[in-house]
Amino acid sequence: MIAQNKPEMLKSSHQLEVRIGCDEMKNEYDCVVIGAGPAGGTTAALVAEAGNSTLLIEREKMPRFHVGESLMPEVYWTLDRLGVVEKIRAKGKFTKKNGVQFVTNKGKESRPFFFQEHDARESALTWHVKREDFDKILFDNATEKGADCFDETRVTKIDFSENGKHKIELIDREGQTRHVIAKVVVDATGQQSMIANKLQIKDVNPELKKAAIWSYFEGAKRNGSGEEAEVTCILHTKDKSAWYWYIPLGDGSVSVGLVSNNDSLLKGRGTPAETFYEEMENCVGIKNRLADATQKGEIRVAKEFSYTTKKHACDGWVLVGDAYSFIDPVYSSGVFLALKSGELAADAINEGFQLGDLSEQQLGCWTDDYEKGISLFRKLVGAFYTDEFSFAEFMKKYPQYKGDLTDLLIGRVYGDSNPGRMFDDMDPWIQHSKDGTIDQYAATIPDPMMETM
Numbered sequence: 001m002i003a004q005n006k007p008e009m010l011k012s013s014h015q016l017e018v019r020i021g022c023d024e025m026k027n028e029y030d031c032v033v034i035g036a037g038p039a040g041g042t043t044a045a046l047v048a049e050a051g052n053s054t055l056l057i058e059r060e061k062m063p064r065f066h067v068g069e070s071l072m073p074e075v076y077w078t079l080d081r082l083g084v085v086e087k088i089r090a091k092g093k094f095t096k097k098n099g100v101q102f103v104t105n106k107g108k109e110s111r112p113f114f115f116q117e118h119d120a121r122e123s124a125l126t127w128h129v130k131r132e133d134f135d136k137i138l139f140d141n142a143t144e145k146g147a148d149c150f151d152e153t154r155v156t157k158i159d160f161s162e163n164g165k166h167k168i169e170l171i172d173r174e175g176q177t178r179h180v181i182a183k184v185v186v187d188a189t190g191q192q193s194m195i196a197n198k199l200q201i202k203d204v205n206p207e208l209k210k211a212a213i214w215s216y217f218e219g220a221k222r223n224g225s226g227e228e229a230e231v232t233c234i235l236h237t238k239d240k241s242a243w244y245w246y247i248p249l250g251d252g253s254v255s256v257g258l259v260s261n262n263d264s265l266l267k268g269r270g271t272p273a274e275t276f277y278e279e280m281e282n283c284v285g286i287k288n289r290l291a292d293a294t295q296k297g298e299i300r301v302a303k304e305f306s307y308t309t310k311k312h313a314c315d316g317w318v319l320v321g322d323a324y325s326f327i328d329p330v331y332s333s334g335v336f337l338a339l340k341s342g343e344l345a346a347d348a349i350n351e352g353f354q355l356g357d358l359s360e361q362q363l364g365c366w367t368d369d370y371e372k373g374i375s376l377f378r379k380l381v382g383a384f385y386t387d388e389f390s391f392a393e394f395m396k397k398y399p400q401y402k403g404d405l406t407d408l409l410i411g412r413v414y415g416d417s418n419p420g421r422m423f424d425d426m427d428p429w430i431q432h433s434k435d436g437t438i439d440q441y442a443a444t445i446p447d448p449m450m451e452t453m
């Protein structure tokens, strides 16, 4: 029996921490980064490290709660460049994540994709993190690298100027309105997408208007505990109209979330808590895992509409992380993309300062390549939400793509490997699945060659 708690906020132990930040805000900066999630923390650290005066502004008090706890192995390279891998490894903080497991709507538990079977390097092992701790590491790192970092400071307005001195209005920690001038503005405000909303350049995918209901549980069944490596599980409900995530955390608790279409999840039903437990009856894998668990803390709800932006940079500004685009979280690509875009944008900004060129072309010079990587995640998300499509059936016919699929789950979409080639065969397979002609189509594809001993 799962014990449910009355909604309550858990007090974070960090509330006792002394804030590391800055006391004096200057009136003018080379670069102002708005939002201190993984994207903003990364950009600010790397721009400041290159010697450009940088201001990082976060509206909430750090550390602050955030959803998005399961990382992709490819985060390693940006974290390494930032110099924070040792802090993240610090004993007991975060559970190692060694793979991803999918559980079908019929309750069949697939063999997990273990990352290190594909790539034995340590970088193929990643983490499940509490985002308040993870993002605080990046915030503090930006301070250490020389950025002026202010939490509890909210940007209320941005006025772009033709003379390259953009005016940012903010409300500071004392509640006073003040203005700061920036040569470059980085929008890292996450789903708030401050610039994209102001310029109305947000493009929402009408097919992926999802919502999530989630909470935290103690006493759930786990494969390991603490630092022992565990997988993230993705479990479909019986009719495939929804799925649960199951993310084991370093403090012994587990993050469990239900994702489905926004309207079917939140409209014309009971409370989110009722819906969360109701759907669990349709998901035997989650029910079993939580059989002896106790819910800790409140039931949380988030809208998660997938979107992109029609323009990603312009003279004097650039978008990063979720402010650039949001992809459905089923493959846990969000933090990886936030770090990656933060890194690529920082390089473009630093180069722009060296060249004296802060044009749209310069600040957005990385976005074409970045888009190619994102498009592969989008395709994979599309496959997951195609009810008629079965990854297992596809893989039976095309076992040669197991490595490519694992590459995608690792986040290896930039660089030498070419996992996108898998879609040459997956795209028509999906289309035939949708058309109801998959059996005929599959019969035309030769069976894979048996491996010879």
Ligand SMILES: Cc1cc2nc3c(=O)[nH]c(=O)nc-3n(C[C@H](O)[C@H](O)[C@H](O)COP(=O)(O)OP(=O)(O)OC[C@H]3O[C@@H](n4cnc5c(N)ncnc54)[C@H](O)[C@@H]3O)c2cc1C
Pocket (backbone or CB within 6 Å): 034, 035, 036, 037, 038, 039, 040, 057, 058, 059, 060, 064, 066, 067, 068, 069, 070, 071, 072, 153, 154, 155, 156, 188, 189, 190, 191, 192, 194, 212, 257, 302, 303, 304, 320, 321, 322, 323, 329, 331, 332, 333, 334, 335, 336, 338
């Ligand atoms: C339900 C759900 C589950 C998810 N699960 C995963 C997962 O398992 N793994 C994963 O990798 N990703 C996951 N994601 C995605 C992930 O959370 C995001 O992609 C990631 O946090 C993006 O980082 P970011 O830095 O762009 O934005 P954020 O982390 O959202 O940071 C933006 C910051 O900007 C601040 N801000 C906003 N407006 C202002 C303002 N006006 N002034 C000052 N500051 C401001 C906010 O307070 C916030 O701290 C999930 C997302 C959702 C919705």
